[in-house]
Amino acid sequence: MWHTLVSSSGLRLATTLLRWLAFAVMLSGASGANGQSSAAASRTRPPNIILIMADDLGFGDVSCNGATAIRTPNIDRLAHEGLRFTSGYSSASTCTPTRFSLLTGCYAFRVPGTGVAPPNGAALIKPPRDTLAFALRRAGYATAVIGKWHLGLGDPRPDWNGRLQPGPLEIGFDHALILPTTNDRVPQVLVEDARVRGLDPSDPLWVGDKSPSADHVTGLNARQTLKMDWKVGHHGTIHNGVSRIGFYTGGTAARFRDEDLSDIWVEASRNWITAQRDRPFFLFFASHAIHVPRLVPERFQGQSGMGPRGDAILEFDWSVGALLQILEEQGLSNHTLVILCSDNGPVLDDGYADDAVEKLGAHKPAGPFRGGKYSVYEGGTRTPFVAWWPGTVKPGVSEALVSTVDLPRSLATIAGGALQQAELLDSVDVSAALLGHIPTGRQSLLTQDNAGRSFGWREGAWKLVRTQSPPAAGQKPGQKPGPASQVDQLFQIEQDPGETRDLAGEQSALLQKLQAALAAELAKTESDAPKPGPGN
Numbered sequence: 001m002w003h004t005l006v007s008s009s010g011l012r013l014a015t016t017l018l019r020w021l022a023f024a025v026m027l028s029g030a031s032g033a034n035g036q037s038s039a040a041a042s043r044t045r046p047p048n049i050i051l052i053m054a055d056d057l058g059f060g061d062v063s064c065n066g067a068t069a070i071r072t073p074n075i076d077r078l079a080h081e082g083l084r085f086t087s088g089y090s091s092a093s094t095c096t097p098t099r100f101s102l103l104t105g106c107y108a109f110r111v112p113g114t115g116v117a118p119p120n121g122a123a124l125i126k127p128p129r130d131t132l133a134f135a136l137r138r139a140g141y142a143t144a145v146i147g148k149w150h151l152g153l154g155d156p157r158p159d160w161n162g163r164l165q166p167g168p169l170e171i172g173f174d175h176a177l178i179l180p181t182t183n184d185r186v187p188q189v190l191v192e193d194a195r196v197r198g199l200d201p202s203d204p205l206w207v208g209d210k211s212p213s214a215d216h217v218t219g220l221n222a223r224q225t226l227k228m229d230w231k232v233g234h235h236g237t238i239h240n241g242v243s244r245i246g247f248y249t250g251g252t253a254a255r256f257r258d259e260d261l262s263d264i265w266v267e268a269s270r271n272w273i274t275a276q277r278d279r280p281f282f283l284f285f286a287s288h289a290i291h292v293p294r295l296v297p298e299r300f301q302g303q304s305g306m307g308p309r310g311d312a313i314l315e316f317d318w319s320v321g322a323l324l325q326i327l328e329e330q331g332l333s334n335h336t337l338v339i340l341c342s343d344n345g346p347v348l349d350d351g352y353a354d355d356a357v358e359k360l361g362a363h364k365p366a367g368p369f370r371g372g373k374y375s376v377y378e379g380g381t382r383t384p385f386v387a388w389w390p391g392t393v394k395p396g397v398s399e400a401l402v403s404t405v406d407l408p409r410s411l412a413t414i415a416g417g418a419l420q421q422a423e424l425l426d427s428v429d430v431s432a433a434l435l436g437h438i439p440t441g442r443q444s445l446l447t448q449d450n451a452g453r454s455f456g457w458r459e460g461a462w463k464l465v466r467t468q469s470p471p472a473a474g475q476k477p478g479q480k481p482g483p484a485s486q487v488d489q490l491f492q493i494e495q496d497p498g499e500t501r502d503l504a505g506e507q508s509a510l511l512q513k514l515q516a517a518l519a520a521e522l523a524k525t526e527s528d529a530p531k532p533g534p535g536n
């Protein structure tokens, strides 16, 4: 508790310097000659950190994980020069809950309402909750999020024409250039810091969940005009020839063209990184690729031979290369830790007619794993995961168990920062595994679906898969809903990574052991979190 009592900035700085020094000593003890040179640098300054999160990118979508139908040379370079994890996970199998736990260190299922956020969703992370961004800011970092947010803005709803707070700036980011929701939902505008960028006050932005007028142009009444047809759900307001979920009017000058998103965000990253001269920086680069609608820059269209989904993989790979190039140009490559991950596993048809199924061929987006986005089978959450820091992270492959929920505590350790609050209940310090010092990470792992009803529980070679459907609705008004149906399966995940053979009936004692472990994890509350203190 001692550091939470320190109030003078001088003492806080001294504390931070001591943490950097301790981390430098840890590096020099474990990394050989290269580590010693980096450790020398770390004595004066911890590494910059870029966290690159893909959207819906599957384990098997990158060639360093075995894809042959598509090449991802920049991600491959990151993997070959860094540490590629074979058991790297997103904490959930959809966008919002993974992003919630990434920033808070708390599994999303513990906090109601953290499923996929609607267009007018309120901010899901608000002060005084501690965050990854706060932790790194306390460690002296400049902090920015550039890319997809999808964690809600404002309270109780976004004020699209005013100040959108709480938002990133209220939870530890110095700068933000974000897509508020996800691009198959409205509106197609960017929020810079706390306001819609380029908004003309004389053309106010309205966002709603019902059509504003009978003649409002939507994917239903103007379907013949669409450049990419919808298949399920996405039949609200049309922008850029594509209809979305939800409705909006106005804000015409502020609207972006979908095809330009990656270029806008890479350029914004270049400008922000270049401006960080005096202190280490943390950039959360949250790409929208390869989420629907898959509208890639013209230079990638048709290049994969796999349709827009494959083209979006090329787009994402390009953005990774562009960020690495920025680091090289700035002479920062040896002073920057890059973590690459995905927010959930792959999906093919996600509501638009974009030939993702038809042009897939032999490509396996989830690699050897079962399931994908929305699922708690391995394909839903076991995703590309790479740590890269030339001269410090020794190149190789790690089987350590690591999750996106671990990044707050782990990156805080690497930055020499501290987590001041007890809310980061679920974040495990796997920094030694990320840096390649040890081959092991977590002892066990929980993953969840969007609603927080179905779970995966991995422990050693075994995995419990709990799928729980919602209670059946009552047959008559006033009648109680029927019970939820729950199914538990057990897989020997090392011998059977495809989760094909359910051993629940044969291994009842083991099943009960894992059920008890999962039950204990589900029952935890934030008061059970490790108390803050040195080393946390």
Ligand SMILES: [Ca+2]
Residues within 6 Å of the ligand: 055, 056, 094, 095, 291, 343, 344
């Ligand atoms: Ca996603």
